[in-house]
Amino acid sequence: MKLATIGVGNAGSKIVDRMLEFESRTDRNLCRHVHAINTARTDLAKPDYIPEERRVLIGDTNQKAKGHGVGGDVEIGAEVAKADLDEIRRAFDDVEIHTVDAILVVAGLGGGSGSGGGPVVIDALQEMYDEPVYALGVLPGEYEGGRPALNAARSLQSFVSKVDNFIGFDNDAWRAREQTIEEGYEQMNRELAARLVTLLAAGETDDSDVAENAMDSSDIIRTLDTGGVSSIGYAATQVEDTSEGLLDRWSSDSQRVNRDDGSQATKIKGLVRRAVNSRLTLPGEVSSADRALAVISGPPSEFSRKGIESARQWLEQEADTVEVLVGDDPRENSPRLSAAVLLSNVTEAPRIDQIQNQAVDAQEKIAEQEAVREEQINDLITDDNNDLDPVV
Amino acid sequence: MKLALVGVGAVGSRMVDRILEVEADTGRAFTRGNALVCDIARTPADGFDAVPEDQRVLLGDTHERVTAEGVEGDLELAADVAGADLPEFRRALDSLAIHESDGVLLVADLGSATGSGAGSVLVEELQGLYDEPLYVLGALPADDDGGTAALNAARALRSVVPTADSTLAFDRETWPGDPERDDDPEIRALATRVATLFAAGELDSPVVAENAMDSSDLIRTLEPGGVSSIGYASTDVEPDERGFLGRLLAWFSRSTDDDEATDAAKVKSLVQRAANTRLTIPCEVSSAERALVVLSGPPSELSRRGFESARQWLEAEADTVEILAGDDPRPRSSTLEAVVIFSNVTDVPRIDTLQRRALDVQAAREGEPASDDDADDARADAASETRDADGVDAADSDSGAGDASDDAPLIEDAEAVADDASE
Numbered sequence: 001m002k003l004a005t006i007g008v009g010n011a012g013s014k015i016v017d018r019m020l021e022f023e024s025r026t027d028r029n030l031c032r033h034v035h036a037i038n039t040a041r042t043d044l045a046k047p048d049y050i051p052e053e054r055r056v057l058i059g060d061t062n063q064k065a066k067g068h069g070v071g072g073d074v075e076i077g078a079e080v081a082k083a084d085l086d087e088i089r090r091a092f093d094d095v096e097i098h099t100v101d102a103i104l105v106v107a108g109l110g111g112g113s114g115s116g117g118g119p120v121v122i123d124a125l126q127e128m129y130d131e132p133v134y135a136l137g138v139l140p141g142e143y144e145g146g147r148p149a150l151n152a153a154r155s156l157q158s159f160v161s162k163v164d165n166f167i168g169f170d171n172d173a174w175r176a177r178e179q180t181i182e183e184g185y186e187q188m189n190r191e192l193a194a195r196l197v198t199l200l201a202a203g204e205t206d207d208s209d210v211a212e213n214a215m216d217s218s219d220i221i222r223t224l225d226t227g228g229v230s231s232i233g234y235a236a237t238q239v240e241d242t243s244e245g246l247l248d249r250w251s252s253d254s255q256r257v258n259r260d261d262g263s264q265a266t267k268i269k270g271l272v273r274r275a276v277n278s279r280l281t282l283p284g285e286v287s288s289a290d291r292a293l294a295v296i297s298g299p300p301s302e303f304s305r306k307g308i309e310s311a312r313q314w315l316e317q318e319a320d321t322v323e324v325l326v327g328d329d330p331r332e333n334s335p336r337l338s339a340a341v342l343l344s345n346v347t348e349a350p351r352i353d354q355i356q357n358q359a360v361d362a363q364e365k366i367a368e369q370e371a372v373r374e375e376q377i378n379d380l381i382t383d384d385n386n387d388l389d390p391v392v
Numbered sequence: 393m394k395l396a397l398v399g400v401g402a403v404g405s406r407m408v409d410r411i412l413e414v415e416a417d418t419g420r421a422f423t424r425g426n427a428l429v430c431d432i433a434r435t436p437a438d439g440f441d442a443v444p445e446d447q448r449v450l451l452g453d454t455h456e457r458v459t460a461e462g463v464e465g466d467l468e469l470a471a472d473v474a475g476a477d478l479p480e481f482r483r484a485l486d487s488l489a490i491h492e493s494d495g496v497l498l499v500a501d502l503g504s505a506t507g508s509g510a511g512s513v514l515v516e517e518l519q520g521l522y523d524e525p526l527y528v529l530g531a532l533p534a535d536d537d538g539g540t541a542a543l544n545a546a547r548a549l550r551s552v553v554p555t556a557d558s559t560l561a562f563d564r565e566t567w568p569g570d571p572e573r574d575d576d577p578e579i580r581a582l583a584t585r586v587a588t589l590f591a592a593g594e595l596d597s598p599v600v601a602e603n604a605m606d607s608s609d610l611i612r613t614l615e616p617g618g619v620s621s622i623g624y625a626s627t628d629v630e631p632d633e634r635g636f637l638g639r640l641l642a643w644f645s646r647s648t649d650d651d652e653a654t655d656a657a658k659v660k661s662l663v664q665r666a667a668n669t670r671l672t673i674p675c676e677v678s679s680a681e682r683a684l685v686v687l688s689g690p691p692s693e694l695s696r697r698g699f700e701s702a703r704q705w706l707e708a709e710a711d712t713v714e715i716l717a718g719d720d721p722r723p724r725s726s727t728l729e730a731v732v733i734f735s736n737v738t739d740v741p742r743i744d745t746l747q748r749r750a751l752d753v754q755a756a757r758e759g760e761p762a763s764d765d766d767a768d769d770a771r772a773d774a775a776s777e778t779r780d781a782d783g784v785d786a787a788d789s790d791s792g793a794g795d796a797s798d799d800a801p802l803i804e805d806a807e808a809v810a811d812d813a814s815e
Contacts, residue, residue: 010603039608040604040606040608042593042600042601042604042606043600043604045600046600063523064608064611065608066494066607066608068393068494068593068606068607068608069604069606069607069608069609070608070612071606071608071609071610071611071612071613071716072609072612072716073608073612076608141700143700143701143703143704144700144703145703145704145707145713145715146707146713146714147713147714147715147716149713150713175700176696179695179696179697180655180691180692180693180694180695180696181602181603181687181691181694181695181696181699181719182602182691182694182719182721183696184602184696185602185696361713362713365712365713366713366714369616369681369712369714370616373616373617373618373681373736376618376679376736376738377553377554377617377618377619377736377738379738380553380618380619380738380739380740380743381549381550381553381554381619381743382550383546383747383748383750383751384747387751387754388543388546388547388550388747388750388751388754389547389550390512390547390550390551391467391471391508391509391512391513391547391548391550391551392471392512392513392516392551
């Protein structure tokens with residue numbers, strides 16, 4: 001499909017940047033429009049692939065933000081985005097909406113700009129366009145602490161109720177080890193970008209004569225139509241490099257597809273199985289999914305109709321739903337065969353419950369501290385009998 | 393965070409000078425020379441290298457009671473002088489680009505008459521003039537500085553803390569030194585803490601942070617007001633930028649699990665050290681309402697795992713969920729630094745000690761006008777309490793919690809004042 005992709009906040013912008021990187025490396029063309037929207041000038045300087053003129057600074061005239069972020073405060077994040085709504089709408093003016101199939105908003109839910117500003121941006125988009133608006137939301141890890149959990153638990157409600165589908169990414173599950181801060185984020189974001197782009201770039205041309213099992217945008221839209229929270233699984237394998245010329249390979253490809261090689265079928269089914277059993281972007285109970293869709297992406301010579309059929313049967317059973325689509329996405333020169341599986345409307349995701357519990361505790365703690373704040377400050381600076389006078 | 397600095401009094405001015413010096417020495421840029429110092433004396437203090445002549449203001453030079461020695465320890469006079477010379481002060485402020493700053497930091501020795509008296513007046517003035525947050529970096533006197541210093545400081549705290557957006561305290565009992573000396577190492581240490589904290593998130597490094605601690609993060613952390621304390625620790629490391637081959641070799645040599653584990657442990661213990669060793673003012677860390685931690689150093693040394701577990705440890709230690717954590721990559725730096733700020737710490741034994749000392753001095757002064765009907769009784773109580781406390785060290789400050797209910801109305805009054813100030 002073809003997307004307008006909008007990163008809101010620091011995490012969102014970085015992920016969109018990595019999506020563009022993955023696209024350019026794998027010769028895909030998913031994101032026809034990109035924007036990075038942020039409250040911090042510093043963070044907007046970071047992207048390598050998002051063009052300068054597509055980076056929108058909001059809240060620079062807001063006294064609480066001044067172009068320096070919102071201090072991880074979801075309320076200020078929302079406030080700033082609302083105040084600059086006109087600016088956000090103006091930025092979207094040049095989105096040629098007829099050239100895209102859907103809009104994807106990417107944001108981290110633990111901070112302030114993405115979690116607060118994201119829902120405001122989504123509201124504006126839903127109002128302006130008929131195309132479906134999806135979100136990719138990054139859930140903070142438990143180790144990130146109480147305040148991010150509270151931001152996320154609150155923001156999640158806004159996101160899920162406003163978008164046509166919310167794809168979750170759990171930092172806890174993807175927490176990197178043994179790395180520097182920079183490497184850690186880079187790697188997580190690259191993994192996520194590979195999944196998103198492999199899944200959503202299927203049918204980017206919607207060229208029906210490419211292959212009869214080709215996935216197209218309407219399939220993806222239909223699968224995401226459930227609303228709710230979704231998760232993506234992914235697996236990839238290297239394919240053998242054939243040294244034949246392009247023309248030779250092309251003619252032999254069509255023969256091979258028809259031959260339906262048994263080992264290729266096994267490979268494809270195995271790949272889909274591996275994708276589902278791999279670490280999902282948001283770990284959840286596969287059988288609680290409402291619908292499922294698998295994209296097999298790679299050189300057409302590796303495709304197998306039988307493989308697709310048996311993968312579909314397996315997925316139907318695993319996800320416990322008859323709403324399963326499996327299709328391919330031919331990538332002539334790809335050295336990899338990969339499977340991206342979308343589990344749409346997964347209703348059992350333990351991490352979300354954990355975040356909610358952590359958020360409730362955090363909210364109580366914050367309220368307790370605020371309630372005694374003034375009294376404690378006064379106790380500190382005043383002697384027991386209030387005999388010492390202020391200077392002024 | 394871009395700051396405009398305002399130094400008040402001889403020591404406050406010198407502290408500003410040191411902060412500018414550290415800023416220049418470490419290649420940071422958060423004040424960019426945006427500083428003003430003022431003092432009440434016939435002769436402006438010498439020995440300032442970093443603050444240019446035209447950014448030094450002389451207050452009270454036409455005041456009849458001001459001598460060549462300044463206010464000679466008279467807090468009321470200092471306050472009076474500052475109040476009278478406010479137009480002069482405002483004019484001097486015009487040379488500062490305050491609206492381009494994200495905040496103002498007033499620096500003063502609250503134990504000195506000028507720092508306490510003029511400082512309190514100028515804090516109020518600055519708070520009224522600008523929308524930007526106003527922070528105070530206030531030095532609190534050591535026991536050896538005498539009772540008057542304690543009284544000055546205790547009274548200044550009552551004015552400054554409710555007025556300023558947050559008061560960063562610097563305890564000279566913990567950080568002894570000679571304030572008259574130009575090269576006081578303790579002041580330099582303080583300046584390092586201030587620079588590391590406020591420079592994080594400024595675009596003065598070639599490498600962009602993953603989670604930059606921007607001014608909004610600091611402002612939010614300091615938002616509760618009250619008294620704050622800064623912790624800091626550093627350790628020597630190899631800088632990242634040392635030529636391609638060196639980097640390559642370093643990359644190969646450090647990619648083992650053992651090294652990674654060491655890196656993580658190094659970062660975590662550094663943050664723990666920052667929070668546990670000499671804070672700018674010793675306090676019960678768990679009484680903090682919010683905290684912020686910045687890890688600064690060569691990017692290859694900033695272990696993600698180490699920083700994550702350090703942040704988690706800090707959340708438990710400070711007993712708050714409001715913790716912001718950021719990295720501040722400095723490829724050319726040969727030190728790994730951690731700076732922590734505990735915001736609104738309410739259990740600060742040293743302040744209780746100063747108050748007891750101040751009450752003693754106040755009671756001893758003759759002709760002190762009674763402030764209310766109960767004053768005599770209260771003073772007697774206070775005096776006996778002071779005697780009780782004399783032999784005991786600062787640890788008995790917990791008694792603050794046992795405030796009798798009879799002073800409840802006074803606290804209500806004080807609350808009203810504080811409410812006023814915080815809005």
